[in-house]
Structure formats: C-alpha cells, structure tokens
Amino acid sequence: MSLLEVTDLKTYFKTQEGTLKAVDGIGFILEKGQAMGLAGESGCGKTTAALSIMKLLPANGYIAGGKINFMGQDMSRVTGDKLRAIRWRDISIIFQGAMNALNPVKRVGDQIMEPILLHENVDEAVAKKRVQELFSLVGINPNRIREYPHEFSGGMRQRVMIAMALACRPKLVIADEPTTALDVMIQAQILQLMKNLQTELDLAMIIISHDLSVLAETCDLLSIMYAGKIVERSSAVEVFANPQHPYTKGLIAAFPNIKGERRMPASIAGNPPNLINPPPGCRFSDRCYMVQDVCKKQEPPLIEVLPGHYAACHFVQPKR
Amino acid sequence: MSLRAAEEVIQMAKDIIVVNNLQVWFPMRRGFVESLTAKEQRWVKAVDGVSFNIKEREIFCLVGESGCGKTTTGKAILRLVEPTGGTVKYAGAGLTPKLIKESAETAVKKKQMKKADAEKDARSGVVEVRYLHKSKMKALRQKMQMIFQDPYESLNPKQSVYDIVAEPLVVNNLGANEAERENRVKKALDDAGLRPPKDFMWRYPHEVSGGQRQRVGIAGALVLDPAFLVADEPVSMLDVSIRSEILKLMLDLREKKGLTYLFITHDLGVAYVFSDRIGIMYLGKIVELGPTEEVIKGPRHPYTKALISVVPKPDPRMKTEKIILKGERPDPAHIPPGCRFHPRCPFAMEICKKKEPAPVFVSQEHWVSCWLESAEAKQ
Numbered sequence: 001m002s003l004l005e006v007t008d009l010k011t012y013f014k015t016q017e018g019t020l021k022a023v024d025g026i027g028f029i030l031e032k033g034q035a036m037g038l039a040g041e042s043g044c045g046k047t048t049a050a051l052s053i054m055k056l057l058p059a060n061g062y063i064a065g066g067k068i069n070f071m072g073q074d075m076s077r078v079t080g081d082k083l084r085a086i087r088w089r090d091i092s093i094i095f096q097g098a099m100n101a102l103n104p105v106k107r108v109g110d111q112i113m114e115p116i117l118l119h120e121n122v123d124e125a126v127a128k129k130r131v132q133e134l135f136s137l138v139g140i141n142p143n144r145i146r147e148y149p150h151e152f153s154g155g156m157r158q159r160v161m162i163a164m165a166l167a168c169r170p171k172l173v174i175a176d177e178p179t180t181a182l183d184v185m186i187q188a189q190i191l192q193l194m195k196n197l198q199t200e201l202d203l204a205m206i207i208i209s210h211d212l213s214v215l216a217e218t219c220d221l222l223s224i225m226y227a228g229k230i231v232e233r234s235s236a237v238e239v240f241a242n243p244q245h246p247y248t249k250g251l252i253a254a255f256p257n258i259k260g261e262r263r264m265p266a267s268i269a270g271n272p273p274n275l276i277n278p279p280p281g282c283r284f285s286d287r288c289y290m291v292q293d294v295c296k297k298q299e300p301p302l303i304e305v306l307p308g309h310y311a312a313c314h315f316v317q318p319k320r
Numbered sequence: 321m322s323l324r325a326a327e328e329v330i331q332m333a334k335d336i337i338v339v340n341n342l343q344v345w346f347p348m349r350r351g352f353v354e355s356l357t358a359k360e361q362r363w364v365k366a367v368d369g370v371s372f373n374i375k376e377r378e379i380f381c382l383v384g385e386s387g388c389g390k391t392t393t394g395k396a397i398l399r400l401v402e403p404t405g406g407t408v409k410y411a412g413a414g415l416t417p418k419l420i421k422e423s424a425e426t427a428v429k430k431k432q433m434k435k436a437d438a439e440k441d442a443r444s445g446v447v448e449v450r451y452l453h454k455s456k457m458k459a460l461r462q463k464m465q466m467i468f469q470d471p472y473e474s475l476n477p478k479q480s481v482y483d484i485v486a487e488p489l490v491v492n493n494l495g496a497n498e499a500e501r502e503n504r505v506k507k508a509l510d511d512a513g514l515r516p517p518k519d520f521m522w523r524y525p526h527e528v529s530g531g532q533r534q535r536v537g538i539a540g541a542l543v544l545d546p547a548f549l550v551a552d553e554p555v556s557m558l559d560v561s562i563r564s565e566i567l568k569l570m571l572d573l574r575e576k577k578g579l580t581y582l583f584i585t586h587d588l589g590v591a592y593v594f595s596d597r598i599g600i601m602y603l604g605k606i607v608e609l610g611p612t613e614e615v616i617k618g619p620r621h622p623y624t625k626a627l628i629s630v631v632p633k634p635d636p637r638m639k640t641e642k643i644i645l646k647g648e649r650p651d652p653a654h655i656p657p658g659c660r661f662h663p664r665c666p667f668a669m670e671i672c673k674k675k676e677p678a679p680v681f682v683s684q685e686h687w688v689s690c691w692l693e694s695a696e697a698k699q
Binding site: 041042153155156183184185186187188189191192210211212213214216217219236237240241250251252254255256257258259262263264265266267268269271 | 638
C-alpha cells in the first residue's frame, strides 16, 4: 500500500460570487521516502491541495469529492480526535513564510515541545531533550531553544520551522514554498538540509513551489498544476527531459538558465482562467500556442504517455 | 581646454550616472549609559564606498543578498535616502542651464567642491545630485524615477489606475488641464503595455493581475518621461511565467525612449539575461564588477563564484558542484576588518583579515576586489 494516494480530489470554496473550484479532480500516489514537487502559478490550487490533505482548509472551503488515502485511512472523512491524532504526528507542514508562522511571544523551544507533549506520553525533560536533538539535526545550536523567534534570522527561523515539522517524527512532511522568502545562499542551505533529512529519516515530502528550479533540485516526482488540475506528472527527470504538456514546456522555457546561452526566456502570455466559471474544454486553451477547436470544447483526459508519465492534452499520444 | 579635459568631457557625456565612493551610514541609537561613557557614535554602514558609472541606454545591475545595501544605493542616487558621503553625478536628459548652474553654486557654497571643479562640471552639463537643494531635487526627479518591488503593496488600493498614474503629474504640477493630463496618462499606460488604456484607467489595483499591476507601476514612472530608472526587484514578486514579459517591456522602452536602468535584483538568472554590466555587492561594497557575460561565465571573486554555484538549475540532470557558504551575512553594524568577506571565504589568508583589498582590473572593464587576484597580479 502506498503511503498517500489521492484520487480525484475536489476542493471548493464558497464565495459571494459562487463556488470557486480551487482543486478540481487531482490524483497522485506518493510512496514512503519519496519527495514530490507540486508546481504551478499562484492561484493554481497547489496550496489548497496540500491543506486538503491535512484538512486545514479555511471555514468556507470544503472537500467536495474524491479520496485522500493516507496509510489506509480516508483523510477526507476523518474528523475530531482521530484527525487531531494524525495531524503533526503523521503529517506535518512547513508553512509558507517562516517569519509569520512562529508565535513571537513564545520561546521557540516551547513551541516545538507543544506537539511532542500533546501527542506523546512523555514528560517535559524528555521533550526538551528531543527539541535539542532536533535543533542539532537542522543545524542550530541546541542552546538556543530558550530564545524567541525575533532573535533568529530568516534562514534560522526556517530551520526552526523544519525542526517543528519533524518534532513527532512524521511520515509525511508538506513544505509550502519553503524557500521563497529567502536569499539564494540561505535557500541553498535549506534545500540541502531538506534533501539530507529526507534521505536520513526516510521521509515522504510534498514540496510546493512556483519555482521549478527549486523542485528540480529536491524532488523525485513532479506534478504540474494548472487552474485546479494536474496537467502533467512523472518523475522529475522525465518531466524536464521529456515535457509533454504545452504548459510544462512553457514553464520550463520561462526560466533563465545561467549555465546556458544568454537569451531572454519565453513567457506564457495571458492569465489563468477564473475558477468560479472555468471555461469548458482544456483550461489552458486560452494561453496555448497549439490550441485547436477541440481544446475549447472537450476536456482532455490525463493519459499515460509513457509508463508512469501522465499528461492531459489532446495532442499527446501514448508512446509504446 | 586641454585635450585631457576634452576627453573627460566626452567620457562624462557617455556616462549618465557616475557614483563615486557613495556612503550611506545610519547612526545607531545610543542608550543613556552609552551616551555617558562617551563612546564613539556607532554606525550601520548600509552602503560603504560604492563607485560605478552607468552609460546612456545601459542596463547596469546590482546583485547581492538582502541587506547588502543594493536598494539603499538605488535610493541614495535618487536621494530618497540621504547619502552621508561620496558623490552622485547625473548628466542625462532634462537638465536646464539654470539647474546646472544652481547645482554648481550650492556645491561650492556648502564647501563641498572646489570652485574650479564645480565650474568644470557645470561646463560639461553635469549636475551634482548630492548637494542639490531639496526643492530643486523635485525637478530633477522627474527625470530619475523608481520602479518598486512589490506591485501588491506599492499601489494604493483606494486609487484607480488613472489616479495612481496621474499622481506624479499632479505633484509636479504638470499638464495644463485635465484633458492634457488624461492624454499623458493614456500614453504612459499604452507605453507600459496596458492596451487599450481606457480599459484599464478606471479599474482599481485589485481588479488587475499581478503582471498588470507592475505595468501600472511602470506607467507611473513613465508618465513623467524620465531618462533614468531605478528598478528595484521589479519581477521578483511575479510568477515566473510572466516575468520575462515585464523584462521585455523594459527592454522595449529602452529602445523606444532611450532609457537607462539601474536594475537591482538578488536573482542572478534574471540579471544574466537582462543586464549589460553587473556589480556584485557584499555588505555595502561592490566586490566585483564587469560585463554581465564575463562575470557570470568567468567569475573571479570567491563570493561571486559561490553565488553563481547555488543558483538552482531548472533541470534535475544538471548536477553541479555547489559552494555553500557557512553562516549568514554579517551585520552591517559590525563590519569585519580587512576584507569584509573573509569570515565566510573558503580561501581566506592572513592578509585578508587585516587589509582591505583594492580593486584589480582583470580585463578592460572587469575588476575585482580580492587579495587572491592581487597576488596573481603581482607575480
């Protein structure tokens, strides 16, 4: 059995203008110890997908359909104490913007200790020792557990967040834009740390980012999301080496490559569609350079192009 | 005029901005006890001796980690923060003889320049930005504008696009009547690629997309018809898929309007594809400067090398050696002695801890401040 199996997940939001279909039928499988990247533009539903797995949706959001099978339980139906027991013990999350995710008036050590004391029947001394171990694991001096968040720099705060996510030795860690607010050098340090922890602790990870190059460096699998749907997914190497969907091709081409030729990268003109009333047919059709009549009318299914490589476009054919 | 002086005039005519030894130091607040002990005033040296020039129609890029002083440098050139030392000369379009004369006179009056130097500058049509009186600065700033980083925060949510773009005209009392103003706003929006302008004019910032917001910001700068633009991370908040659209727009504007840019970014990839020359900043100083391709393909300073090595590559098949520097950038309130990079430098030698390295030219336009290069130069 896979660690996490998401099938046809639909997460909608009730808004004044109507029902916003932020995630509209996505599916993927994640095995133990694998890292999957979830990429896409802002507003494509990647964060909503992650929050659905942890059931941390805001009040107006709800899971409208599909299954989230995590270690044999359907997370979309788990509630109450059962849900609380799973959260943070088995699945934890590194929130976007470590600057704001920590409580400024509480010592960082106490903040990390909280889930340990809550989930495990241990006394404070044991929990404190664990926090110190976690600190050395993520590269912070263990003596700093009595400090407050403002005493840490941005990169260090992100390390604190990672330590907190690892506090109860979870099976799955979701990282939402873990390096977006950080400098390149600090970003490199954090990415290296995450990669090391993943192999050392045999963690499964879902890394959410709009930056494909960050995912290229850290992930085994890659899913490309567009307007609430996964348009392509495969191993990271496959997606980069052999992109099938026009959107994936566009995203890859949009990156300047300092190892390559010096030329302006291509952009994808236009904006993603409104998700309250998405257009019929392929959601990318308005921005696609290959668009044909069929794209405007019929939604392309996600087909297996090569073993393990899926793409949703009318113009990809299974290759055997 | 001697031949030498004539040459200098030509040199100046090509440069639109010359920054020489620019310093921006912020005083640190002293506590009561500290003030009693009469300890020396301590400073946060955000910009600590930066020199470069920008030629007409050039895109000069400052790259560095956050806190290295790149934004402060840009703001100090426009006098949005006051420099505490050094000079900034401007020789671009929009200077009136009156302004040039006044600039020279104030500089002499403030005893900042020798009369002869000031007169020479005035003859060659150069304005010393730093000593200009505040009221005169307003006229000059019409020609020197800024594009801000965050199009989500820098636009007033309660103003329509029209009001945002027209505000510089109102502030500077430009445009004889509303009709003329409207025309100028329409033209600026059109130049910024918001076409047709009438579709965008009466919208509010929340009604346009991120890329369009940044175009509104650019239109707000263009409406005054500037010659020189400081663009502070204009694309870092935008989605990757629309970044190059904005960059292309800025390139087009350079072609059409002969604009010159100071481009500030932390993203070496963007700097690589967009700029003509690049300056790498570390802790208030430029450590390496040269033509973009030369610096990116053949970096000489250990810091530049490290920065380039950690840029994520958009391809998992490309595994390159990374030089990950330990620790974080030191505090500009406590700049290390000697070479300011030495505590993090993998190649630090004895001399690096004691003496600050002077710039060494490694090719005609490419220089680096590093003892490693100096030693080589001596051999």
